[in-house]
Amino acid sequence: MKIMITGTRTGIGRALAEYLLAAGHEVVGCSRKPGTIEHVRYDHHRVDLTDGVALKALFRELRHTHGHLDALINNAGTSVMNHFMLTPEETTRRLFDLNFFAVLNCCREAVKLLRRSAQPTTAILALSTVAVPWALDGHLAYSTSKAAVEQLVRVMSKELADQRIRVNGLGVPPVGTVLTRTVPTERIDGLVARQAIKRLCTTADLVGPVEFLIGPGSAFVTGETIFLGGVN
């Protein structure tokens, strides 16, 4: 499959790209800074996804160079952690620009390339977080942006079903990446203790669910956000 993953320079995006390349797929990745993956089937693009004009130009280029996509994984995202009374409006707006509006814009542009796929169904996947169902304090901006993504998944799944495009979410507990580097260890330990499976999630834990949600095995699954680790 030809899979686009946003935010592949570090963390989950990079790990997923490496796993999917090793599994034989072709991966198109992007980030603001230069790429960190060297692979014959990997194509990296530098773009700030919060710049709508640059985002459209990227997809125009992909149409010329790749022709189609079989799956889009909306991974690029950021978080801030602070009491909402101490979070400036501008900070929340910037976070929504990446976590929600860039996802919406990537989906809109990717649909035009997914329609050109020869696969029986194609897939859009978006990453969410346990901060949504757990309504974590200190995460108002982050969790509301991801709650919006989960709603995007539900609505878009209906609006794209007749085009054979499935839209799902993956709800992820804490994983050790740049994003969680500054979160105090006691806070992470407290979150892990709330999971049914009481160990830290690794990027390897994401691979099976991601392969399922973008692959033929989930041909009849759409509009779902699947949470890992047992969060309820």
Ligand SMILES: NC(=O)c1ccc[n+]([C@@H]2O[C@H](COP(=O)([O-])OP(=O)(O)OC[C@H]3O[C@@H](n4cnc5c(N)ncnc54)[C@H](OP(=O)(O)O)[C@@H]3O)[C@@H](O)[C@H]2O)c1
């Ligand atoms: N880590 C966790 O514990 C955790 C838990 C739940 C959910 N998630 C979700 O998983 C996703 C990935 O998180 P992560 O932990 O892997 O984060 P990360 O290590 O900070 O990676 C984020 C990636 O996105 C890219 N990026 C950031 N801003 C961008 C922009 N404006 N335009 C294009 N690319 C941009 C970054 O590269 P550049 O800096 O070069 O742009 C980087 O490659 C996020 O959606 C996050 O909410 C993570």
